[in-house]
Amino acid sequence: MTAGRGGRDPHAVCVYCGSSDGVPQRYLDLASEVGREIGARGWSLVSGGGKRSMMGAVALGAREAGARTIGVIPRSMVEREWADHDSDELLVTETMRERKALMEAHADA
Template sequence: MDVSAPPTPLRRVCVFCGASPGLRPIYAEAARALGQAIAARGLGLVYGGGHVGLMGIVADAALAAGAPVTGVIPEALLRREVGHGALTDLRVVATMHERKAMMADLAGGFIVLPGGFGTLEEAAEILTWSQLGIHRKGLVFLDIDGFWSPLIHMFDHMGGEGFLRPHVRELAVVAETPEAALDALAGFAAPPTESWLTPAQT
């Protein structure tokens, strides 16, 4: 029986990405293109609130193209990640847990650019919440030049070893371009799943 949360309209896209630009220009180019693509579709951007690395690049591109941009950043990271001072809305929270919960609440879907541990952890939590039926929002890994391919292979391995059921494995969507990622979010339909927890229990 499907007792999951109802679908959420795609009005704002949350982007998880690194506070570093990475070593290759292709990552910055993808972040810039994603920000522009979000604006071109009349959507808003939600992200981690920083002004450095891919975070700053995607935010600046979205702002320059006319999209409303909401940043969510913990007080402790405000200086380290150089909180963006020109956003439509910058929300300062007390903890990382509050940051992730607020970003998830504000967005109708998620796109994952290249990043490190923090980016991976954010994506994994969203996928886990989907698996548990807490929300019905799509998440797409933007696989720039194969960046996420080893992780996607790991997901397949988890499924092959019996740790991810096929419908759960399908929650991790992959796209190679910003346009394809946004198309995937717009067309995402969560598989039926039993809700184990409510948002208040996370």
């Protein structure tokens, strides 16, 4: 397998999803399934770095399936204690614009 950006595995998948409470269980289940499928394929997950709702479910599912997880989260969310500190790598940004750019920079898809 050839190395992608920065010499890492070329299959780092970025998933954008919600972190709001009150999401129907079927959406949480779907997010978890997406994460597990990313891990089952040997890919890494790049997510928004939150531990709540769908964002947390996709990261947890990925880790349960053996995926490396990279979370990218704005400092304001870390201060609200929403950060997924179980991520293999947690990158903290100052703005949402920086967050999305960093997520894209760490992902291949």
